[in-house]
Amino acid sequence: MEGELTIILHFLFSPISKSVLRANNPRITCTSRKAALFRTNFMKPSPTLHLIGNSHLDPVWLWDWREGLTEGISTCQTILRLMDEFPEMTYIRGESAIYAHVEKFAPGVFRAIREQIDAGRWEVVGGGFLQPDTNLPATEVLARHFTKGLRYCIQKLGTRPRVAWAADSFGHSAGYPEILAAAGFEYFAFSRPSARDLTLPGNGAAFWWEAASGKRILCWRLPVGWYGSERDDMMRRLDESFAFAQRHGLRDVAVFYGLGNHGGGPCRSQLFDVRRWAERTPEARVVHSGLGRFFERLAGERNNVGSGGGEGRWPVFRGELNFCMRGCYASASRFKAAYRRTESRLLAAERMATAAAILTKAGADATGSALADAWESVLFNTFHDILPGSAIERAMDEQTDWLGVAAHRAREVELEALHQLGARIDTQVPTPDDGMPTAVPVLLFNPQPHAFTGQVEIEACIDYRPVFRYQGRADEVPLQVTTAEGEPLPFQEVETEGAFLPGLPWRKRVVVPVTIPEMGWRVLHFGWNEAAWLAAPLPPEKQARCEGVTNDGVRSIANAFYRIDARLGGGPGALQITHRGSGTGHPVFGADGLGVVCFEDRWGSWGGHEGEPEANDISDDPRHWLLTRIEVIERGPLRAVLWVEFTSPLNPASRLSLCLRLAAGEERVQVHGRLFWAERGRRLKLVLPFFGGDSADFEVPGGAITRGSCGEVPGGRWVRTGSSMHGGWVLAADSFYNYDIKDGALRATVVRSTRYAQNRSSTPAEQPWRPYQDAGDHRFALALAPWLPVAEADALAGRLEAPSIVWMSPAHPGDLPSSGCIARLSAPLRLLALKRAEDDIKNGIIIRIQNVSANCVAGELTCLDQMVALGPLAPWEIATWRMDGLGAGTLHVVRMDVAEIEVAPAVPAASELLEELAGVFSSVVQTIA
Template sequence: MKRVHLICNAHLDPVWLWRWQEGCTEALSTFRTAEAFTEEFPDFVFNHNEAILYEWVKENEPELFVRIQQKVKEGKWHIMGGWYLQPDCNMPNGESIIRNISEGHRFFEKEFGVRPTTAINFDSFGHSVGLVQILNQAGYDTYVVCRPAKAQFPFREQDYLWKGLAGSEVLVHRSDENYNSVYGHVGKELEQFLEDTKDEPVSLYLWGVGDHGGGPSRVDLTDVTKLIKERAEELEIIHSNPEAYFKERKAAKTAYPVVEKSLNPVAEGCYTSQVRVKQKHRLLENEILVGEKMATQAELLYGTKYPKEEIHEAVRALLFSEFHDALPGSGTQQVEEDTLRLLDHGLELMSRVNCRSAIALTAGEAPIKEGSSCAFLYNPHPYPITGQFAFEVGLPKQNWDPCFYHPRASVNGEEVPTQSEMECSHFCIDWRKRVVVEATLKPCAMNRVDVWFDAIEKRPTFERISRKENFVFDNGKMRIEINPRTGLVDSWKVGDTEYLKPGSFCPVAIDGTYNSWGLWKNEPGARRAFTLLTDHEGSEFSGLYEQIEPSVRVIEDGKVRTVVEALFGWHNSKLYQRYILPKNDTHMDVEIGVYWNENDTVLKWMIPSAMEQGTYYGQVMFGREALAQEGQEVVAQRWNAWTDGEKTFTAVNGGSYGSSIEDGVIGLTLLHSAGYSAADFDEKKTLHEVRHTVRMEQGERKFAFRFEAGKADLLDNVDRTAQAYNEEPYVLALNASGAGEKKAPAILVDQANVLVSAWKKAENGEGYTLRLYESTGKDTTAVVELPFAGVACPVSLKGFEIKTLHYDEQTKQLAEADLLD
């Protein structure tokens, strides 16, 4: 006899069209109602996930929480999923997803003594293929989703085998009936479901009023109870849970369709909407990862207490911001502001944690040298970083003389190329100094920078390039041409190989949509390129009222790098682009500042490469994936790369997730000025009121990227490049006390393709967690050293495999551990 597993739930967005306070009160109401129905209807079982909602119940109605604990013991209430909340499943890095699962597991194990084996993300807008390995290592073998819908699959079956990285796989149920039911309509909807799935030997049916909670109603439970009795001779319809459904499915040993890629695309507009949230989320991710490494080293080497509570609170702020209507930008303007405020809370916590740790890590450093200034750069990674590093210090004393003090610096006692650039302040005294050095930073260590100053006649000025045919930058490793008439890059050569076509790095406005989740028009006629401002327009935009300056100009130059600025405009918007060209490297950084005042319009950045055929890759959780390249909007994490097997062009970002490529033209999506929580639904239009309606992204937005061109082996190093660019060295201007002694580095890893994703206090407070992953898809054995403890441990990893190690400081043992250690 066919069995149908009824999974009653109440999908409840903590935030979306409402703020978290309303999400909290709705959780109280929904849980109160569902608990009462478990008494009124003897066979009824309620399912719910998301620890954050249970925490709100525990804090605000503890008596109800106790009753729910009892119902879980009785089997009338099922803890489903077991995560902290349902996040976006594309943009958070793998560490964030692990923390989400860990936070939920610890809560549910402590309060209910349960650990689910079926993961639940009903409403997330797609799912990264990197998630599969995380699920396996966290104890999950099954997964329930609603997106992508069946129209995006070449098969109709709702159950399929999803294969991920490093040999991982989970059995997925795609709920085609979605996760919600209409109040009072469950009986009719279930009848239709039974007809649609009559050929299935066993079925799973999600029901319950959702989005704003609600769950079961008395009328729906009454209708379902009646239907169960009426169909009893032909069907066994039972109130159930996801684990019971999958147990029955697996026992049948059915052959399933196989999917071996990310479950994307879904709601592609959400890869870009509310970009401030995305950028600040990335920043907090980076600050937590760097801060944990610093705090771990400070405790292990110098006895500074690990600030577990502060870091934990910052992590929880990060996790809430990753909710699938917060990070994707589909919430209201109030939700956007609340999320930014929460992220700022986490960043403030980490700023205090990181400062304390950094000061502790300067133990053994001599006090400042007479007549100099001093800064310390902490490299959080177990490998040296060579590059250009900028920081600010003050002069030893204010300069009131008619001259300009120019810096020269040494790093770890060795003099290095140095230049001065425009400082952050515009104060009238020559006092603050922005110093840029070219140096190699020692791994997992404080790197000391001593700065001296030489008096020169005045602040440096730079050559005019507007009258040149092309501005050519050639450092012997790469040659870049910038067109003074367009402000765009016309050529980028490494050696004799050309990587770009003329007109690269062009900002383009594309006719968009007010739909927060939606896409924009891809037709050529829907695109208008920004153009270079006239000299008069550019000078006015720059606030230069006493002279007219060219809109393409060198604004910084010295021994370390050259910076070229270009000013553009279109319609009601303007922007600046700064090409940052190092004197001894093959990469280029670009900073963009946009002053945006457009409705329903997308800003993309077009880069026509010299390679018209190839493979477009993007970073996913603990790995990489080949992405679509017919102009579709795709999502990736810290980097994208375009390669034809011989040549490679990489783009590392500081918090931009959406992009596309077509015929070798890369389009990096910067912003999307849609309406807030605006969508079409069943021909009902939003934004139809005759009034001014605020769109997203109005005002100033900033973006940062690092580009590199070279041979195919650039792909072997792009993950390390992206890690060092995002988790950048921590900078502290400090006159060290001279107390204490220097210690050996905390950790070293000898293989460039094996990265440390986390180095932190273990979740139970005993020992430390060290997490590694292989980043290129190649089986590797790496030696992990803890020099301060005299420990060296070989670790074998399959391609893209995650390995979690536990370090016991008492026994000085480093051993494999559970992912959620």
């Protein structure tokens, strides 16, 4: 017994495995289970309660950004005073935006913060610019939060946060661990969704969150209370946390406390209560701690059966940490649409400017500094009470103003890049006959890393003054579109954007089919030419066309792939799209066709703020809108357009017009929608009863996820139904964020009318003076195509969000040809960023990509005809590289993290080395024996 007890104790405290002990002493009969029982029954450790003082601060919510950021100074001053009074107190604070505001306007406070960081009492956590929503922004935008935030923390605060922290964000996408891993994080603490909204494995608090790439993040969901605490809540919070630790056999539990939401943090009464509770509960160990120290302890906890570290003990969770506050997926739809357009334009402008700088050897350093303010605007507006639409009206108006600054700056940078690029390209046009104007050189630029094949619209003045000789017969002006080499291209004249002097030609607009290289350019010539040489027409079967009006009033357009029929009235099948890809064809949306349905939605900004289940599925009081007007406004041969208008049966002022476009040779339907919304307490959905089952794949930040019917859910740039084997469809949208699946139909929310910053349900008759969100005009664009792989679905969405740029260039000679490619990526890689390096040294270029397939692939980038091998990427992995000397013959490529710090080569973990050494020692002993 004495020998066995010795071995048990040795096993408990030694890192060497029992196989080594047996090899050293064959009489050992100890098992790991006996050791675990001894530890549990006789050596059960007292739980350690890690006090995590914090003060969550919403920079915008029930107040505006000026009040929110300024409160950051007041809160930090309060914390510093308390630290002087309570030497045991520690504190965590994230959000580089708040630190930067303190640094700028209260430098003395900032210096004191640095002293407490150096002393180990003030821990910098989170690592982001702010705490964004993590279901709605683009993947790259969430990554850029950490680029900006981590670099600020390293440079200005002298520390790099290891723990990501989301106090109040409303759920987290399935791809978020990919983003965290790419930013170098090991740990993640969060509070939403709570146990009420999402059941997690094990004790519901500690778990490994595994990304699709296999990378894991150790997580802690707050099991007791919320991220803050009321002044009189401390004793109860400690009691409940201690009970939770005992109930689940935990050695370490994080206890978050402090006044929050409008700043605040720990207060004196709470700190005195901590002292009193520790005195009355000697069996517990209470320490003022930080998230880094807590997670180190959590990661080191051993299995209940006595083997393996924290990774062995804690369960693994795969998927999304959702759902909660589901109304936020659709609140403030107008702001969301403006945000998406700005986000897309900024990413495209940055990519384009960097590509132009690479091509022209101009250096990329100016690009980043020019867009710094624009990026700050976009990042700030992803905050989890701004983009979700749960802030007050005045604050949302000001954020819209701020967003406009970013949109305009992106356009400026785009124009600068066009001039920079265009100056090198030969854009000369032929000299016209006497008395005739010259053609207009049109520079097309494709900002995507894959070739564009499709139609572009060109509108330009065909002379400096209106062409009076064709007054009254504007359609007879002979136009021509050619390549730079003079080859005529087919085109179709369409209406100009303006309706000024319609019978007197001046500006003309045409649709032209083109191919533009990957992240490249092409030059065309467009103008009035009395001797125009036209391209051969398309064969009739390949044309887009109007198929006439039937006796029962059905109007139709068609191309080689689709037929679209519309008839006046309501009921099933009023708007029907038929796919001709399988012989006679079948209706894409079944017999019901595409529907426009309005539902009652009286919930507040967050939807069900307290998790009310009836708020999760908005399906009450459906009212089908009536199709009241139809016109065929373009009749081919290159493009046919059917315009339809739906009207609300409850309020004729509410109406939705759709322009459905079919292009010759394209197997997709493009839809441009315009809604005038005059409803209160209701929600409008497009109902799309696809053939393809009762589940769909949703693009989400950092990845994609398959969901069934589970109520209102967040979705990104595309949704995919069915499969490649059994047929299916992809719907791409430029501004939708909210979907659900019901009765075999995919339903996309267009808009919901709720009151600003209201947490309860209400009827329009209650407080009618309080405004509703989103009354008025809304616009959106959709694209529908047969089932596509993820990379191609991304490309479909990219064409909506960042279409090819059409620019009327000055005519001049140049040393670059009329068409060319700057950079291309091998499939199936998604380009997240092409940008200048943040450090401005040597004009380094940063490229960030994601493997959007289920297989490991070798990443390759071809830039200026130079192939760059980027290395292998696991499925869905996000990776960043820095390139120096691109195009100079001395290319240097280094793997970086999102913070643009070089990634060190992987080394085995200490536990792996110990296990390997133990195995070697055991083998040696057995050999000697």
